[in-house]
Amino acid sequence: MNSTSLQQVEDFLHSLASDYDVRAPILLPDGTRVLGRLEEGPLAIPGGPVDSKPTSPFFPQLDRVFAHRSGRIEMQPPVDKALLVVGLTAEDAESLAFIDEFFASDYRDDVYFNKRDRSVVIVVSGRCGKDDEFLKIAGGNCDLEFVCDGERYILVPYTDSGERLARRAPEGEEGDSIADLQAKSDALPDDDRRVLERASRLLQEDRVPEEFWSEIADRCIACTACNLLCPTCTCFEVFDWAHGEEIERYRLWDSCQLAGFMREASGHNPMGEEHIRTRRRIHHKLAADRTRWGRISCFLCGRCDDVCPSGIGIKAVAREIVRRFGDGDHSRATA
Amino acid sequence: MKRVLTTCPYCGVGCNLYLVVGDDGRLAGVEPSAGHPVSRGQLCIKGWNAFHFVNHPDRLTHPLIRRRGRLVPASWEEALDFVAGRIREIQDTHGPDSVAVFSSAKTTNEENYLTMKLARAVFKTNNVDHCARLCHASTVAGLAAAFGSGAMTNSVSCVEEADLIFVTGSNTTEQHPIIGARIIQACQRGTKLIVADNRKIRLARLADLHLRHRNGTDVALLNAMMHVIIAEGLADDEFIASRTEHYDDLKRVVADYPPAKAAQITGLTPEEIAGAARLFASADRAMIIYAMGITQHSHGVDNVKSCASLAMLTGDLGRPGTGVNPLRGQNNVQGACDMGALPDVYSGYQRVTDDAARVKFERAWNVRGLSGEVGLASTTAVDAAAAGDLKALYVIGENPALSHPDVNHVRAALEKLEFLAVQDIFQTTTADLAHVVLPACSFAEKDGTFTSTERRVQRVRQAVAPIGESRPDWQILCQIASRAGYSRMQYDSPEAVMREIAALTPSYGGIAYSRLEGPGIQWPCPAVDHPGTSILHVGEFARGRGAFLPAEYRQPAELPDEDYPFVLTTGRNYFHFHTGTMTRRSRLLHREERFPYVEIGPEDARALGIRDQQWIHVATRRGEVRVQARVTDTAMKGVLFMPFHYAEAAANLLTINALDPEAKIPEFKVCAARIRSAP
Secondary structure, three states: OEEEEHHHHHHHHHHHOOOEEEEEEEEOOOOOEEEEOHHHOOEOOOOOOOOOOOOOOOOOOEEEEEEEEOOEEEEOOOOOOEEEEEEEOHHHHHHHHHHHHHHHOOOOOHHHHHHHOOOEEEEEEEEOOHHHOEEOOOOOOOOEEEEEOOOEEEEEEOOHHHHHHHHHOOOOEEOOOOHHHHHHHHOOOOHHHHHHHHHHHHHHOOOOOHHHHHHHHHOOOOOOHHHHHOOOOOOEEEEEEEEOOEEEEEEEEOOOOOHHHOOOOOOOOOOOOHHHHHHHHHHHHHHHHHHHHOOOOOOOOOHHHHHOOOOOOHHHHHHHHHHHHOOOOHHHHOO | OEEEEEEOOOOOOOOEEEEEEOOOOOEEEEEEOOOOOOOOOOOOHHHHOOOHHHHOOOOOOOOEEEEOOEEEEOOHHHHHHHHHHHHHHHHHHHOHHHEEEEOOOOOOHHHHHHHHHHHHHHOOOOOEEOOHHHHOHHHHHHHHHHHOOOOOOOOHHHHHHOOEEEEEOOOHHHHOHHHHHHHHHHHHOOOEEEEEOOOOOHHHHHOOEEEOOOOOOHHHHHHHHHHHHHHOOOOOHHHHHHHEEOHHHHHHHHOOOOHHHHHHHHOOOHHHHHHHHHHHHHOOOEEEEEOHHHHOOOOHHHHHHHHHHHHHHOOOOOOOOOEEEEOOOOOOHHHHHHOOOOOOEEHHHEEOOOHHHHHHHHHHHOOOOOOOOOOOOHHHHHHHHHOOOOOEEEEEOOOHHHHOOOHHHHHHHHHHOOEEEEEEOOOOOOHHHOOEEEEEOOHHHOOEEEEOOOOEEEEEOOOOOOOOOOEOHHHHHHHHHHHOOOOOOOOOOHHHHHHHHHHHOHHHOOOOHHHOOOOOEEOOOOOOOOOOOOOOOOOOEOOEOEEOOOOOOOOOOOOOOOOOOEEEEEEOOOOOOOOOOOHHHOHHHHHHOOOOEEEEOHHHHHHHOOOOOOEEEEEOOOOEEEEEEEEOOOOOOOEEEEEOOOHHHOHHHOOEEEEOOOOOOEEOOOEEEEEEEOO
């Protein structure tokens, strides 16, 4: 397999900028790593999950849906240049695959697929996380994967577009197979996953009382960051802005942690109490989506736990659920 | 697409964030700054939505001049000439002090400095003030008297180092959410929490002790706590002896406030008061956090001085995890004060009555005849307008027709003015009354600095081009100065203004843009090689010895009676900011709280047959508004709470124009009200 240096990877990405709208991990002045354009700052390929919502290139915070001019509705056209998004982790790619399925089901969300169609997604994995952490190998859910062995990046394509892209990559060394790295990836601890699974079962078995959610809700300041940064959160609000005769319709990231999210026109709100909203956030990912989609829709990217000002991200809450309601399962669950 | 690092335009916590600029040149979102020492990659809901109002279709895009009773578009040339010309005309007829300027805690330090320079150097009046008059004027006066510096003594990070946090009159999780969340996290780790606030706010649910004292009885509560601490030998005698003065005065006053007496005033039990005193005094590091619940009273300065005394009594100053920590409500209200947008001081709190300071500024500005008379406060300026003594008012980024007490009185005062100029980003209630409206740039369209509640001077950076023909406030100010005949107010950039500020302001002496590329610098920063100051009063108070300035309990100006049986208290909610000009144009924020409302306790609601969400009338002796009832146990029996964001049902139609005699801050927190069902 083709194995390239970090410098070669960076040069490669720059060489693609004429054909693609490249979004890659960029180091901003204060140390924030986001998926940005190459001209926004130095590339920061190693470092693990970016701070920003990894699905935001396809589902940005604010997105124009259409404009109404002179009696005609003009839908937002597909993007001119195909997006090339590099720097997702394996967990991010799983999340993206999940929302691909969501946005395509029942009816196809054009606003999303105008960006997602023709896009190329590259996962970065292996020994290139923060503080040398080993990042899980995706093994799919993307077009191409850069698997780092600590020094070099081995290019592993999974789709035709990934193959085509890999062929354009600079000729590096003939690298080893990723078997050793895959073994290392397979051996990564899965404690968090087991905690999540256990919490999911406890929720499905209805073993978490309301009082627990009230306790958690007391600590929630409704900043909404858990939703806004979650790669599988897809809720949005729709609004119109009138600029003279022209009307623009936008959609905007929304949050189930807000009372207005479910408030009815009558004023009645089925999620009018904080503890119900807090419960919903966790329950949706761990129980409802498991019923609807056959899998838990938290892929453990870790962002909500990192960003929550008061320490009630999904991992923290799941740990607490298992500790308190897991019937003595404590030591295993929190190992 | 690009991202521009800047400082949040809402509260005073000073979170940093990136504005995301789309390919169309409009703002498309926000990303938190992961590396910022205060916000640490976190934002509250307002921060996450801080981009939204910038491109709102309602933005003012060109100057407006009133012609035949209507505001109609005009050119900048016309508008600027009109402002400078009218102010000059009025001053020629009525003298320099017939004019006042309201600066803005929303604008930058540079713009506040230029506003006070325009008022003082060009218009020769000290009639310059801003909304600190309505929020922390009591702090500026009270802490300056007690400690020698009227600012937060410690840093936000001290929340994590305290053993005990005493939160009084601050709904921290809603008004300074990132600090509130730090308090929540500290409590999870075992930090003790006392909350003194009769609203059952979020922090009260987590508190070790929640004191629901009657509104406006803080001095009685604090005096009784100090009484217990002294009586039980819990005071820090060594600190008192080595660092303070006038302790005998304090002992004499608080001796008359045993818990039993204070219990009668506050409605608490003597045990609650004594328990709070013991808990507070038992902590090695106790931190006092307060906000409007302390300051917005006709005895606000007494409240502040009493908080200062409590901290000195237990030696909780000058160390990590301690201090007296007023949380400033606006992004740059600290900076606006620092810059001298106040009627009594130049930048750095140099007094206008001090001849040496006056001479220093006359030389620097190359002018003669700076006024040595303390000017009008924004509250007393409105009174002067009502009395016909003030003839012209230039309002920058403030909305007194909604934010000041008793807005019927304010409206009548503004209508009486010969000239009212308003400079803002949206057409506000105040701008509706103006003779000229100047469209200003928002925080996203200009460079500058804001100073946060922990005295951190931070950069504001331009992300997008000015909307329409709007201009940055600093440019407008300079253009007016020039038209008024003053040539020494021309700058290439805000950075050049900061160089002048640093040269004239000792506490900002070491502030320079080249040093602000990182997370900012906390003043005092007297020299370019000074690292800034995270904790004030270490080893010695700014004034030398800390002064105990005890106060007797005084009742609020208006208490409930038979006709008006409720206490009405006002404030902000989580989703909106002040008069709502920005947040009510931010989709999610407006959706969350669309309607004006009043919080009422379940028992009162039952007794009056009022249902949740029912529209009711709330009336005081000043007026009446129609609002939704919000039946909630957050409200204590007998107390109503109304946010003041809503022009259609202005809480300040109801509030009383009763001022603290020293700070001239209005008593927004207590007046008497009654309610009735609305048809």
